[in-house]
Structures are given as C-alpha cells and as structure tokens.
Amino acid sequence: MKKTIYDVAREANVSIATVSKVINNTGRIGEKTRQRVLQVMKELDYQPSLVASALTGKSTYSIGLLIPDLANPFFAELARSIEDRGHELGYSIVMCSTDYRPEKESKYISLLKQKSVDGFILASGFQNDAVIRDLLNLKIPIAVLARDVSTVSVDTVTVDDFIGGYNATQHLLDLGHQQIGAIQLDLEVGRERTRGYRHALQENGLEYDEKYVLFGPSSVEGGKQMGLKMLQAAERPTAIFAGNDLVAIGIIQAARELGLSIPDDVSVVGYDNTILAAISNPPLTTVAQPFHDMGRQVMDLLIEEIKGEKKGKKRVVMLPELCVRESTKRIRK
C-alpha cells in the first residue's frame, strides 16, 4: 500500500497537521520534531500525494501545452525549450498536438481543464479568440506564443512576422531579384509575413503580383506541389520566399525535379532556422526565430501569471534574424 500522511504521523508520534507543516515548511515546528518527522518520511519513503493536495485548492504543478505538431522540428525545439524551463520551475508539461485543428484544440483544452492544470501555453497556430476568452473568464492563466491575438488582453510572446517577411524579401531584392515569389503558410503568420514581403516589394517600387503568391500547408510535400506549380508557370520567379524550412525544402525538391539549380536558377529563403536548414542541400538561407528564448519567455510569463505576481498583461515581441547560407545568390544577368 502506498504510504499516506497518516502513516508518517503515526510512526513519528505526531498529528498529521504537524507532518503537513513540515512538508510545506509552514507554521512553527520544534526542530526536534521536524527532524524526527523528516527522518520517518525518509524511512517510509513517503511521497506526498499531489492530487490530494491539489484537491485542497493548491496547484497541480502541471501546465498544458498546445502546439500544432510535435513532429515538425521547429515545434519540437520550441516544445523542448518550454519543457526545460517548466521543469526548472517545478512544472510538468502535458503535450497536445493540435494539427492546426480547432476541434482538437477545444477538446484538449476542455480535457486539461478537467485535470485542473495550472495554466495553458497556446502555441497552436489556430486560435479562435473565443477559447481564449473562455479561459480568461474562468481566470485560468494562459500565455500565447507565436500568434498575435490583438483583440484580447493576454500575455503574449511573438516574433515579429512582418519584419521577418520584410527582411527575407529585402535580402532577395538586395541580390537583384525582381520576380520574387512567396509560398506561404495558409495561416495568420503566413499573412503577416506576406505583408512584410509586400511592403518590401513596394518600398522598392515593385508591384505586388498575386500570381507570385501562393498559400499552402506546412509540409515538404505541400511545398513541393506549390513549388512545381509556381516554377512551371509562364513567368517563373527567380526567387521564392517560403513559409518555413519544410516548405523551402519542398520547393528545392520541385526545382530539382524541373532541372532547375538552386541557387543559380532560383534562390530560396526558408523560415524558422530549424536543423533542416543547416543540413539541407544547399544549406538554406532562412529567417531564424529565437525558439530558445521564446520558450523560456512564455513559460516565465505564464508562471508569473499563475503565481499572481503580476499586475497587468505583457506582450513580448522578439525579432527574427536573417540567417544567410547558400540557397540564395545574386541574380545572373
């Protein structure tokens, strides 16, 4: 049978209240009793039940993480950094991959609410503000990652996608490209990056041309399909700004299949700077997101919120950084 606080109390000849106090370092306990209790706890290998203590209104020390897809290297790295920071702070992470599906998102949230997690990190791409508002109304702490929820007052960590798109495009422009395509994610982040792309274009006196812009899923296969489509068009671009590294790699595969060389015939910029970018062939020029800091930041924000140490909400915006490798090149005459 598992040991309970009663076992310890009996063995140490004290009341359960006393044991509880030494466990939690509350109230005043004589040094001798404290030592005796500690001793007995050790002897019995007693571990207080967190579910019992949670029932009395204390924390469960677990937090729910909703993320699109653990199998995507970017999110895996992000999840890892969140997990690490969480554990440092004494919290366990319950992982939920949502596949960008609203139903899954709602389902997991309601499940984890029943489990009384102390809070949520919403790193899921999709989010109808309704679920966020719902959580907020219930006073359940949340922190939102990588998604700007401008209409709700909530702790947020984002990377400026507009700048990311702008920088990627500007880099291509600097290399002399004039026909620049964009194959972006069919998600909020994709639109925002596309805004940056558009802005850079216009700043350089170039038209935003819809035939050069495609939206699709976050996958190598998706990138390849869209890449084929764009590269086989009558006027093909000399450079493409991809939604993320996965998509960029798909585009490279498409180019290869069409006998086009990267970066000689077409330059490609990725996004996220995952391990894929470093090992792809050629190595990918990509927009790096500081996932390590991002994970740490959201976690810290959330914990502050949980501990009630905060007055208002915070909105942390980090900046992406262009990481130039070999998939982009000055355009040939």
Add this chain to the structure above:
Amino acid sequence: MKKTIYDVAREANVSIATVSKVINNTGRIGEKTRQRVLQVMKELDYQPSLVASALTGKSTYSIGLLIPDLANPFFAELARSIEDRGHELGYSIVMCSTDYRPEKESKYISLLKQKSVDGFILASGFQNDAVIRDLLNLKIPIAVLARDVSTVSVDTVTVDDFIGGYNATQHLLDLGHQQIGAIQLDLEVGRERTRGYRHALQENGLEYDEKYVLFGPSSVEGGKQMGLKMLQAAERPTAIFAGNDLVAIGIIQAARELGLSIPDDVSVVGYDNTILAAISNPPLTTVAQPFHDMGRQVMDLLIEEIKGEKKGKKRVVMLPELCVRESTKRIRK
C-alpha cells in the same frame, strides 16, 4: 466559481450520489432523472473534476513519457505517435526529456509518481534496471521502448538493433566495401548495432578492427568530430556505418570539409530514417525504424497493463528496414 457536483445536484433536485451515477453510468437511474441531470449539467456547463475523482482511487488518465530528447527528430516523431495513440485512448501525455541522464530520469519518475500518473513509457535510452524494478514493485504499470531490459520482466517494444547493424553492414559489403568503419552511439543500442556490424564482417571473413570503431554522442557535431578523426586516420575506411541520421550528417560534413565526396570517396549509412535522411545531401541510405507502429504498440501495451486486462508481460520485437538512397555506392576499383 467553478461548478461542483453539488451545484448540479441542487439544481436537479437530486443527491450528489445520483449525479455521480449518471456521470459514470453506474447503478440504476430512472430515465427521467437521468435526462434531467444531464440537462442541468449542460446548462451549468459542468465538468467533473478529475483530480477529485482521482483521489477516490480512480485513474488520473495521464501517463508519463520519458524520452531522451524531444529536439531530436527521431524522438519527436516517436513522441508524436505515442501522444496520438494516447489521446485516442483518452490519456494525456506528460513529456520529460532526460538527455540520457539517469538523475533526470529518477527525478521525473519520482515527480510523476507523486502526481499519480497511471503509468510510464520509458523510451529513455538510459535505464538502470533499479528504477524499473522500483516501479514494478510499486505495481505501477510501465512499458519500455527501444531498449532491451532482458533482466526484468516488463512489457517491451524494441526494434532489433542487431539486425539493423547487420543489414546496414551487409549492404556496404554487398557494394564491395572492405574497410568499413562504425561511428556508433555510446549507448546500449550502439553496442547492439555494433554487434550486428561485427557479425556481418566476420561472416564475410573480415576482421573486426578496433581502429575502425568509434563511440560518441548523438549529434551532428559529435558525428562531425568523430568523422574527422576517422577520415583523417592513416588508413581511412571506404564506408561508415553511423549511429543515427544526425551522426551520419555530421560525418558527411566532415567528409566535405576534407574534400572527400559522398558517396564516391566514402559511403555512409545512417539510422532512424528521420526526415533528415530524406533531405540531406546526398539523401541518406539509412536503417528505418517503424516509429509509428512503435509508438502505437507501447501505448497499447501500457494501457492493457493499466486496465489490468493482461495476464503476463509481452515483449514485442519489430524489425528495422534498410532504406537505400544515395549516400552509399559500389566501391570504385
């Protein structure tokens, strides 16, 4: 305030016992009352507290997953498949990356024991049988993944590493290679794969030569270092069997740095068939592990164990499959 079973009972003019019964579909309840209770539950948007019900001895419906490193694509995919199957079966997954560190492993296990998880999946490379025995003694259900614990009776899902090593090496032998190096993980799995490697060599009348065998960490950087070492040696091998795809990529980078061409000067075989293998340059010949099935299988085993539907323990062994791409080639004369 969060609704409790009392709110529902009051509103529906029944006792909490009745409400409990309709929630759990136990006992006998009149159809009319049941409907009324259900109705009230809906109106109040009542969600039973799982922590309270866990305290009364029922399941927490969460299981702990110990895995070396979520940021490694192989484990990320594995984790994802485990998570999916878990959710299908109604369980949440608490993720813990151990970095192959025994202290972390123990720490997380003891933490999750306090949280009363229903069981553990141990996919962590490291494992002293002691922690497994401990869990077993406490009657806590566990299932072990990708690690053969031959001295303990426990549910296990493994992929035959000996065969994997054998096949990889045989493939290289078939291509005419005679000087075959091995840069393997400094872990149990690495030793086992090396056994397979050795066996293949000897079966072909070749000596097992220690200077051709190196053990190192699971990382691109590690692979690169060891690769440099091995490829700069007096007699360098014409082919290398790598510990996993990460290491293989490191070796390719090392080769490139030395001006050696893959696969013309040296062939490389990876392990795991992660996304990295598909996109690396050149695409990696690698030993594929069926991570999707692996995840599903352990989860199923664990759940059976938790539900007590099983008589004895099971040991499931899956087979790896060589996946030939372009990093291996027949040796030149």
Add this chain to the structure above:
DNA sequence: TTGAAAGCGCTAACAT
C-alpha cells in the same frame, strides 16, 4: 430508484 454518509490524502483555520 434514490440518498445519506463515510472516506480518498491533504491543508488550514482554530484550539490547546
């Protein structure tokens, strides 16, 4: 068919 009541293991007033 329904309800009263005794826990589950722990915390936190409130007494002593």
Add this chain to the structure above:
DNA sequence: ATGTTAGCGCTTTCAA
C-alpha cells in the same frame, strides 16, 4: 509548538 477538525469534489457502499 502541536493537535483537532472541517472541508476540497467525488465515489461507493449501504439503507431507505
């Protein structure tokens, strides 16, 4: 400094 006791929200006999 330590103990008594009333919950926390739910499940489960056992009565009614």
